[in-house]
Amino acid sequence: MIRKFLYSQKVAPYVFVLPFILVFLIFWVYPLGSSLGISFQQIQLGQEAEWVGISNYEKLLGDGIFMKAVLNSAVYMVLTLVILIPFPMLFAVLINHKFMWGREFFKSSFFFPALTSVVVAGTIFRLMFGEMEGSLINSILGWFGIEPVKFLKGQVTGFIALLALAAWRWTGVNMLYFLSGLKNIPDEYYEAASIDGASSFQKFMKITMPLLKPTTIYVITISIYAGLAMFIESMMLWNGNNSPKNIGLTIVGYLYRQGIERNNLGYAAAVGIVLLAITMVINLTQLTLSGMFKKEE
16 A cells, blocks of 8 residues: 555655755744744843844844945945856856867866865955055055055955955856856857858857846856855955954844854844845846746747
8 A cells, every 4th residue: 555655656746856845844944934933032142032023123223233234245245246247157158169278277277266165265365465565465566566455454445355255266156157058059059140140249149148048047146145145255354253344244244243142143033034035035026027937928
């Protein structure tokens, strides 16, 4: 009876999807529900939890440091999109060109930084952008007669260091996504366009860009999440979670400060729920505008 049940064609699909459903419920739905419940409580280490309703969320609206963290994360997300979408796409197109030499070498070179630990990478970039005259970036500026810059003590210069680290680590990853998308575009389309006299730019705009749309939307979606959830890069670059005037503080960094450093778990949970809401709203909006939810005719 059990054997017949397991081998039933009606039951088999549910058996196959059961592992995903269990993982989804245990590691996503349950933690999310718990966090949502905690966000309505006041929880301090060694004290009994107290139900406070929406007071944690009301407090967030008037929390200037939290708003600073939201602004930092939003700016970082937008700037990484500006850098990590067009440039990896361009590099992918160049590497995918049939006359490109050393294709595998460039693929490996671009992807190698992603294999480096973010802790190691952040430490190296902190030394590179250090304020001492002997630091790499200030040494280069010195060759042009520019005085040493305290990169990690200014808002704009601090973001330059953060974006340099992001570009170094993730350009190769996004480039590989675009390369995989380019492999799905038939060469016949480009050959037909060449016969019609289309230029390389016209081929890129009329063939490559439209057919890369699914890959581009995917990369944008994960980049939005990665930008808003950035934390370790900032923490390593400033050697802690307390950058000068909070110039490097992110939403996740503020969650860590409240939940881990100050043991204010209810408030930290509220920060996490707000981060999830912001991420979902932005991603659902861009997916809707890009037409991903439209039914194909």
